[in-house]
Amino acid sequence: MSRFRIKSLYMLLIFAVAIGLLATAPERAHACSCAMNADVKTSLENHNAVFEGTVTAKKEPTALFFSSSADPVTYTFKVNEVWKGKVAPSITVTSAWSSASCGFEFKEGSRYLVYARDNGKTLEVSLCSRTAAYSSASGDLAELGTGSTPPQPPYSPDSQGGFIWWIIAAAAALFAGAGAIAVYRRKSARRF
Structure with a gap:
């Protein structure tokens, strides 16, 4: 083999290793830091949608090379009661993939009281909101009072x-x- 070919192979190997290292480089760590939760009345005013429902589906992000704890996870809810916002009987929200990035990690089949903000693309839920498991939200539910049922879609x-x-x-x-x-x-x- 000629010296030129050997040098070319070494350069190609070095280039492949460098690309591999870039593809697997760790991301900068982020930690979630929340200020104290506002009271129920203030949270109701500061969020675009407040509802109670059960998680029926979860769609995790897919990344080819890089993934982040801030990648959005999409959750679908069957809504039972609404206190604020245009909330349909079935609605999707997003939250960061991990609590390290202030993501609220919902469990399929579980019931929640959800406080969500409209980010211009979707309703977004944060660990820093008053969102909680339904079984832990009795104080909020008592203060919110009776909500309304979500509007049913017209017959088709x-x-x-x-x-x-x-x-x-x-x-x-x-x-x-x-x-x-x-x-x-x-x-x-x-x-x-």
Whole structure:
């Protein structure tokens, strides 16, 4: 092998190692530091949405090379009660992936009282808000009083519930038609 080829291979190896080191370099650590939580009234005023619901889905971020504790995780909630905001029966919020970056780590299937802010793209929940497990939020719930139920979406035949009614109606029509044909044949058979 020529000296030029050997040098080229060494340079290529050094370049590959350097790229590998850059791809696996640790990120700067961040620690969450929250000021004291505001009282319920102030928190209600300072957040865009306040609701109670159950986590039905969780979507974690996917990163090719770098990941951060601040990467957003998306949580979907089935909403039961609303105190503030335009909150649908099913809503998504985001929070940082880890509590190290002030992310609130929700558990699927668990119920929460959620205080969320609109960041322009989505509703965002922080560990520094009054968000809490429903079982730990009795003081907030008492102070908030009775909320409202989320508005139901308008009826649409294209919705899943509407689709089922269309199937039931079609089946009933088929049975009625089959019954009418059977009755007609019996009457026709008696004539002859």
